[in-house]
Amino acid sequence: xxxxxxxxxxxxxxxxxxxxxxxxxxxxxxxxxxxxxxxxxxxxxxxxxxxxxxxxxxxxxxxxxxxxxxxxxxxxxxxxxxxxxxxxxxxxxxxxxxxxxxxxxxxxxxxxxxxxxxxxxxxxxxxxxxxxxxxxxxxxxxxxxxxxxxxxxxxxxxxxxxxxxxxxxxxxxxxxxxxxxxxxxxxxxxxxxx
Amino acid sequence: xxxxxxxxxxxxxxxxxxxxxxxxxxxxxxxxxxxxxxxxxxxxxxxxxxxxxxxxxxxxxxxxxxxxxxxxxxxxxxxxxxxxxxxxxxxxxxxxxxxxxxxxxxxxxxxxxxxxxxxxxxxxxxxxxxxxxxxxxxxxxxxxxxxxxxxxxxxxxxxxxxxxxxxxxxxxxxxxxxxxxxxxxxxxxxxxxxxxxxxxxxxxxxxxxxxxxxxxxxxxxxxxxxxxxxxxxxxxxxxxxxxxxxxxxxxxxxxxxxxxxxxxxxxxxxxxxxxxxxxxxxxxxxxxxxxxxxxxxxxxxxxxxxxxxxxxxxxxxxxxxxxxxxxxxxxxxxxxxxxxxxxxxxxxxxxxxxxxxxxxxxxxxxxxxxxxxxxxxxxxxxxxxxxxxxxxxxxxxxxxxxxxxxxxxxxxxxxxxxxxxxxxxxxxxxxxxxxxxxxxxxxxxxxxxxxxxxx
Numbered sequence: 073x074x075x076x077x078x079x080x081x082x083x084x085x086x087x088x089x090x091x092x093x094x095x096x097x098x099x100x101x102x103x104x105x106x107x108x109x110x111x112x113x114x115x116x117x118x119x120x121x122x123x124x125x126x127x128x129x130x131x132x133x134x135x136x137x138x139x140x141x142x143x144x145x146x147x148x149x150x151x152x153x154x155x156x157x158x159x160x161x162x163x164x165x166x167x168x169x170x171x172x173x174x175x176x177x178x179x180x181x182x183x184x185x186x187x188x189x190x191x192x193x194x195x196x197x198x199x200x201x202x203x204x205x206x207x208x209x210x211x212x213x214x215x216x217x218x219x220x221x222x223x224x225x226x227x228x229x230x231x232x233x234x235x236x237x238x239x240x241x242x243x244x245x246x247x248x249x250x251x252x253x254x255x256x257x258x259x260x261x262x263x264x265x266x
Numbered sequence: 267x268x269x270x271x272x273x274x275x276x277x278x279x280x281x282x283x284x285x286x287x288x289x290x291x292x293x294x295x296x297x298x299x300x301x302x303x304x305x306x307x308x309x310x311x312x313x314x315x316x317x318x319x320x321x322x323x324x325x326x327x328x329x330x331x332x333x334x335x336x337x338x339x340x341x342x343x344x345x346x347x348x349x350x351x352x353x354x355x356x357x358x359x360x361x362x363x364x365x366x367x368x369x370x371x372x373x374x375x376x377x378x379x380x381x382x383x384x385x386x387x388x389x390x391x392x393x394x395x396x397x398x399x400x401x402x403x404x405x406x407x408x409x410x411x412x413x414x415x416x417x418x419x420x421x422x423x424x425x426x427x428x429x430x431x432x433x434x435x436x437x438x439x440x441x442x443x444x445x446x447x448x449x450x451x452x453x454x455x456x457x458x459x460x461x462x463x464x465x466x467x468x469x470x471x472x473x474x475x476x477x478x479x480x481x482x483x484x485x486x487x488x489x490x491x492x493x494x495x496x497x498x499x500x501x502x503x504x505x506x507x508x509x510x511x512x513x514x515x516x517x518x519x520x521x522x523x524x525x526x527x528x529x530x531x532x533x534x535x536x537x538x539x540x541x542x543x544x545x546x547x548x549x550x551x552x553x554x555x556x557x558x559x560x561x562x563x564x565x566x567x568x569x570x571x572x573x574x575x576x577x578x579x580x581x582x583x584x585x586x587x588x589x590x591x592x593x594x595x596x597x598x599x600x601x602x603x604x605x606x607x608x609x610x611x612x613x614x615x616x617x618x619x620x621x622x623x624x625x626x627x628x629x630x631x632x633x634x635x636x637x638x639x640x641x642x643x644x645x646x647x648x649x650x651x652x653x654x655x656x657x658x659x660x661x662x663x664x665x666x667x668x669x670x671x672x673x674x675x676x677x678x679x680x681x682x683x684x685x686x687x688x689x690x691x692x693x694x695x696x697x698x699x700x701x702x703x704x705x706x707x708x709x710x711x712x713x714x715x716x717x718x719x720x721x
Contacts, residue, residue: 075345078501078549082326085557090319095509098306112526163457163491181516182526195538196490199483199530217527218512226508227339227473230536231490234515237529239483243398243414245421246289247441252397253452254483254530 100215105180106262109213112183116237117250118258124266126150132261133170137203140169146193147174147207149263156193165194171201171255175208175235177223178260181216184234185260186224195231199239199254206235210264269615273583286418287581290411294575296524297625304516314513315629318566321504322556328471328504329547335474336545339536346548349379355546356381356463356496357388363494363542365390365460371478371485372396373465374412374569375498375548377591392463393455395484397448404431410585412592413522413571418584452484462488466499467568468514469545471506475535476545479518479528486532497534498546501553502565514568517627521570555603560638564599566628573622573632579615588612595622599635602643610648613639652695674709681705 102108110120123129126149133143133150144165145152150172159165173192175185185206189195198204214220226232239254250256277283301307321328333343344359346352352375360368368385370376370392382392382403394403398415402408404427409415416424425439434447464485468477476497478485489495505514519525537543556562574580574594585593590601590609595616601609613636622632643649649657663669681689682705690697708716 074347074351074549077347078345078547078553079326079329081549081553082329082501082556085553086325087319087323087556087559087562090316090323092320092506093313093316095313095512096309101305116526116529166453166457179527184527184531194490196486199486199490216512217516218509221509221512226470226511226533227335227475227535230339230534230538232533232535233486234527234531235529236527236531239481240529241397241445241482242523243396243401243416244424244441244444245419246292246414246417247421249441249445251449252445252482252484253395253449253456253487 095218098216098218100181100219102180102215105213105215106210108180109178109183112181113237113260116183116258117240118183118237118260120260120262122262122264124264126263129172129261136259137170140203142168143170143172144168144197144201145172146191146197147172149207156197159194162194162196162200165197165200168197168201170203170205171197172205172207173198175206175260176212177220178208178213179215179217179220179234180213182236183260184217184220184236186220187233187235188229189231190229192231198233198235201255203257203259204235204238204255205259205261207261207263210262268589269583269587269611272587272589273579273615276584276587277582282420283582285420286584290417290575290581293414293523294572294625297521297572297575298524300520300524300526304520310513310517311627311629314517314568314627315566317505317510317513318628321502321506322562322565325501325504325556328506329501332469332471332474332504333547335472337474339474340543341474341537342542342544344544344546346546346550349548349550352379352498352546352548352550353381353384356498357385357390359494359496359544360385360390360461363461365494367391367393367458367460368463369393369395369455369459369461369484369488369492370399370463371465371480371488372399372415373463373498374409374591375465375500376463377409379498379548379550381498393452393459395452395455395482395488396480397445397452397482400448400452401427408586408591410593411571411574412569418586453487456487456491459488459492461494461496462490462492463496463498464489466497466503466545467518468505468511469499469503470508470511471504473508473535475533476503477511477515478532478534479515479530480532481525481529483530486530489532489534490538493540494542494544495534495537496544496546498548500548500550502567518568518570521572521625521627551604555600558603561599561603561635563630564596564603564635566630567596567600568628570627572625572627576621576625578617578619578621583615588615595632595636596630599630599632599639602639606643606646607648610643611650613637613643614653652693671709671711678705678707678709
C-alpha cells in the first residue's frame with residue numbers, strides 16, 4: 073500500500089528528466105602516494121610504519137603491545153592466539169586487545185583503507201578490538217576516492233568499510249577525543265621489501 | 267515569533283552565546299581549509315548537484331532498482347508512507363523477533379518520526395549510541411545540530427549529567443574522562459542489546475546497499491553485534507551508482523567538519539551469517555515536497571550541517587530555537603512545506619546573506635528559497651501583525667515619492683530631537699540591542715540638488 077502510494081506520488085510530482093553526469097578522471101596531484109598517505113594518516117591520529125617482511129611483525133608487537141593478551145590476526149603473515157573460526161557470538165571478541173587485518177586498498181587523499189568482511193572473518197572485529205593494525209603494501213595505494221571506488225566492488229563483499237583512523241569523537245565541546253566506541257588506536261603497517 | 271522568542275532566551279547568557287558562536291564558526295573554518303585543499307572542489311559540488319537532479323527526476327525508477335537489488339542481496343525492504351507507518355514497521359520487526367532492546371546510531375529520520383518515544387511506549391528500550399545523541403537522550407532533549415547534537419552544551423553540564431546518570435566523579439569535566447565513561451557504558455549496551463538500528467547516508471540503487479558514516483564506529487558496533495539490523499532511510503537518500511559515492515563521500519565530511527573522510531565509511535549489502543537485515547524506506551512528506559518546483563532542491567540535502575555552521579543567525583540563536591529536528595537554514599526551507607503556519611517564522615530567521623548557499627556541497631539555493639517562502643507566507647496571510655503592518659506601510663511609502671520624502675524628513679528630524687525613551691519605544695524592534703543610525707541633516711537628494719544645481 074505505502075509503496076504504491078509513494079511511487080505514484082513521485083510519478084505525479086517528479087520534475088522532467090535530467091541527465092546523469094559522467095564522472096571525470098580526477099587525477100590526484102601528489103606523485104608520492106605513500107608520503108601523502110602517511111601525512112594524512114598522522115592527521116587522523118593513525119600511525120604508519122614500514123617493515124620489509126612479515127617476520128618483523130613479531131618484534132614490532134613485542135615492543136608496541138607487550139601486554140596484549142589476546143591477539144586476533146587474519147593476516148596470513150602473522151599468527152595470533154585467538155581462533156576466530158571457533159567464535160560463535162561476536163561479542164566474545166570484546167576481550168581482543170589487538171586485531172591484525174589485511175587492507176585491500178589505501179587512499180592517499182584521506183588515509184582511508186578498504187577492509188572487507190572476508191578479511192575480518194567477523195564483521196565487528198576492526199571496531200570491537202582495543203587496538204587495530206591494518207596491513208598494506210605501497211603498491212595497494214591509490215590517489216583519491218574516485219580511483220578507490222573504481223577498483224573496489226562495493227557489493228563484492230557483504231560488508232565493506234573504509235577505515236581512516238582510530239575511533240574518535242568531538243561531541244563534548246568539540247574537543248577531540250581518540251577512542252570513542254571503536255578501536256583506541258590504528259597502526260598501518262606497510263610491508264614492502266626494500 | 268517562536269524563533270525570535272527562543273533566540274532571545276538563548277542570547278541572554280552572553281558568554282555562552284559567544285562561545286557557541288565561535289565554536290561553531292571553527293567548523294566552518296575547518297571546512298574552508300579542507301575545501302581549498304581540493305582543486306576540483308567546485309566541480310565536485312556541481313557534479314553532486316547534477317547527480318541529485320537526475321535522482322529526483324527518476325526517483326521512482328531508482329527506488330525500484332534499489333529494492334530489487336537489495337532483495338536479491340537477501341535484505342527485507344519495507345515502505346513507509348508516513349512517520350507512523352515507519353514506527354509501526356520497526357516495532358513489528360522487533361516483535362516478530364521478540365526483541366526489546368535496541369541500540370541506535372545517529373539518524374535524523376528517526377528523530378523526525380519520533381521513533382524513540384513510540385518504541386519506549388511499546389516497551390522497547392532504545393539507546394542512542396552516538397556520544398552526542400546519548401548525551402541529549404539522557405537529558406531528554408532534541409538535538410540542536412544535525413552533526414554535533416550536543417553542541418549547545420558546556421562540558422560542565424555534561425559532567426554533571428554523567429555524574430548523575432553514569433556515576434562519574436562529581437565535578438569532573440575532562441572530555442577524555444567523560445568520553446571513556448561513555449565508552450564503557452555504551453560498550454556494555456552494545457553487548458546486551460538485541461537489534462541495531464541506523465540511519466542511512468547514501469543508498470546505492472545499482473547495488474542495493476546502504477552507506478553509513480561515523481567517526482565513533484558506533485554504527486558498526488550496533489549492527490554487527492546484533493542478529494537483526496534495521497536501516498531507516500528517506501526516499502531522497504538514493505544515489506544511482508557506486509561510482510557516485512566518490513563524489514559524495516569526498517564532499518560530506520569535508521563540508522561537515524573539515525575532515526578528509528569520516529573514520530568509518532561502512533557499506534552494508536548483505537545480512538551477516540545467520541542475521542537479518544531490513545531497510546525501511548520512508549516518504550513522510552518528501553514525495554509531496556518533490557512537487558514544489560521552487561523548493562524541491564531541498565531534497566538534495568546530504569545533512570552535512572555546513573549551512574548551520576556558517577549561518578550568523580544559527581550560531582547566535584542555537585539549534586533549539588528553530589523548534590524542528592533539522593534546524594538552521596536547511597531546516598527553514600524544509601519545514602514550511604510540512605506546516606506553513608506552524609513554521610511561518612523560520613524563513614525569516616535569516617539575514618539572506620547567502621552564505622548557506624555558498625557552502626552547500628550539493629548547491630541547494632537555500633537563501634533564494636528562504637526568500638521565496640517569505641513571499642508565500644505573506645500571500646497566505648501567515649505574517650505576524652508587526653511584520654504585516656510594517657510591510658503594508660512600507661509598501662505605501664516606498665511606492666510614493668512624495669510620501670517617501672515627507673517621511674524621510676520626519677524621521678531625520680524625529681531621530682535628532684526626540685528623547686531616547688521615545689525613539690527606543692517598545693514597538694521599535696530595530697532599536698532593541700541596537701543603536702539607531704545617526705540621522706543626517708539632509709537627504710542625499712537634497713545634498714545632490716544643492717551641490718549640482720545645474721543638473
